[in-house]
Amino acid sequence: xxHHGKKQRTFLRLTVSQRIQHVIxxxxxxxxxxxxxMLLGERWAIDxxxxxxxxxxxxxxxxxxxxxxxxxxxxxxxxxxxxxxxEGRSWxxxxxxxxxxxxxxxxxxxxxxxxxxxRPKMDRFTYMEKLEYFxxxxxxxxxxxxxxxxxxxxxxxxxxxxxxxxxHLGEATLAxxxxxxxxxxxxxxxxxxxxxxxxxxxxxxxxxIMLEEHPLWLDRLEAEEATATAAATEKDVEKRDDA
Amino acid sequence: xxxxGNIHPxxxxxxxxxxxxxxxxxxxxxxxLIWLTFFxxxxxxxxxxxxxxxxxxxxxxxxxxxxxEHFHNLDAAVRAGAESPSLCLKCHGNYPHSKAPDVRAFLNxxxxxxxxxxxxxxxxxxxxxxxxxxxxxxxxxxxxLEGKPGNYGGMIVPFRMENGVSRRLDESADKTFIEEYLELxxxxxxxxxxxxxxxxxxxxxxxxxxxxxxxxKDGILDFxxxxxxxxxxxxxxxxxVVTMITKYKKFYLPTMFDxxxxxxxxxxxxEAE
Numbered sequence: 001x002x003h004h005g006k007k008q009r010t011f012l013r014l015t016v017s018q019r020i021q022h023v024i025x026x027x028x029x030x031x032x033x034x035x036x037x038m039l040l041g042e043r044w045a046i047d048x049x050x051x052x053x054x055x056x057x058x059x060x061x062x063x064x065x066x067x068x069x070x071x072x073x074x075x076x077x078x079x080x081x082x083x084x085x086x087e088g089r090s091w092x093x094x095x096x097x098x099x100x101x102x103x104x105x106x107x108x109x110x111x112x113x114x115x116x117x118x119r120p121k122m123d124r125f126t127y128m129e130k131l132e133y134f135x136x137x138x139x140x141x142x143x144x145x146x147x148x149x150x151x152x153x154x155x156x157x158x159x160x161x162x163x164x165x166x167x168h169l170g171e172a173t174l175a176x177x178x179x180x181x182x183x184x185x186x187x188x189x190x191x192x193x194x195x196x197x198x199x200x201x202x203x204x205x206x207x208x209i210m211l212e213e214h215p216l217w218l219d220r221l222e223a224e225e226a227t228a229t230a231a232a233t234e235k236d237v238e239k240r241d242d243a
Numbered sequence: 244x245x246x247x248g249n250i251h252p253x254x255x256x257x258x259x260x261x262x263x264x265x266x267x268x269x270x271x272x273x274x275x276l277i278w279l280t281f282f283x284x285x286x287x288x289x290x291x292x293x294x295x296x297x298x299x300x301x302x303x304x305x306x307x308x309x310x311x312e313h314f315h316n317l318d319a320a321v322r323a324g325a326e327s328p329s330l331c332l333k334c335h336g337n338y339p340h341s342k343a344p345d346v347r348a349f350l351n352x353x354x355x356x357x358x359x360x361x362x363x364x365x366x367x368x369x370x371x372x373x374x375x376x377x378x379x380x381x382x383x384x385x386x387x388l389e390g391k392p393g394n395y396g397g398m399i400v401p402f403r404m405e406n407g408v409s410r411r412l413d414e415s416a417d418k419t420f421i422e423e424y425l426e427l428x429x430x431x432x433x434x435x436x437x438x439x440x441x442x443x444x445x446x447x448x449x450x451x452x453x454x455x456x457x458x459x460k461d462g463i464l465d466f467x468x469x470x471x472x473x474x475x476x477x478x479x480x481x482x483x484v485v486t487m488i489t490k491y492k493k494f495y496l497p498t499m500f501d502x503x504x505x506x507x508x509x510x511x512x513x514e515a516e
Contacts, residue, residue, distance in 0.1 A: 037276070037279075040279055050387075051386070051387050053387075053389075054472035054474075055472070058472065058473070058474055170280075173276050173279070173280050176272075176273075176276055177273055177276055177277070180269050180270075180272065180273045181273065184269060188262070189262070189266065194262070195258050195261075195262050
């Protein structure tokens, strides 16, 4: 937790490790979407490459595979990270779905429909963020598995490869649309954060957004801080008494 | 909108402009993805010709090719090859290779995009034969290869430098004679026919070029000069093509494709008895 000036307090939303993982994830995913959907490009668009087309498409395949390896490694690293490191365990603990998420979802929808006066109070991760986070696990499992199958096509019967191809494309389409409609909106075009939520760069979240989107987490952090301060004061008093 | 109030109006306008542009791009991409998934249907490579675009019913209604079409379905490569039928095919047919049952399918498949003379005129040592892709419709050299493998709308044609002039070897200097012969051959006796055939085939080598003489590094055809991409050149020179040809000089086909196999088996068994 850090404090910047008196007016606007900020809190640590993403640690350095989490930000690096996110940069690798979004760079490689962006490249994968671009180089993957190039294969389904419209004829006229491909014609624009002219005689450079062959070279561009050769490198398309190379870049797609490199980005695929990068995304696989970052996913594997993340799975170890959420089990081994303390900050990773805290992340996973707060990310696990709870019954309250279902209640939050219902209450949030009824707020948006005008049946409730206030949004439900949510914790460190909202039900939408949890859904998005675990969708990445599901999606990555599918695309990494089917992508590896297509990369090692000589090992598989054609039927399996056809299924892998269909799943790879289907999941990629779903993921690309989810990123554009869901994630990009939430972190860029949502009026709360427009033009961008800078947490992915500096790791900080403002108190204003905390109050709006994660009030329960704010309460938790403040309670933790109060306990820590009280403990430190107690220690100081004990030291003074000893002296 | 957060800490947006302190931003200079011009900067804010620039940010809005940029974000608006990105929004439009993303929206267009998302809409394209939806169209791709639900509405585009079978991917159109843009290479099908008009005859293929028409449905069977439309073709029958328009009387296109009714009765002249091949009994079996012909793929685009066959049609493309048929666009520039060689003079040779008038006698030797669309499937000119029939003698060697194990490789004839490979050879006939090559005939759709390779002039007969590519394999049937063997360059001599002092010979300067160059090979080019020529457009089936315009006869101009293809500058790039676009389309499915082998189906680029053109043919590989050999050229020989003769007295400083580059001559197409698939266009016989004796074209008039050949056409006259084809018209009148029924009236020729066996000797006259044999004599005419010698004249017609005078440029044809007795020993044709075999697969691995081209599908090899430093082979007769320079695939890079024929505008194939480095990946394809590599595949044509090494990879599966040469391995298959060099490793399996003899092709073992399932006996179900060999109608005589059962007969030969029976005969062998009878002889054994």
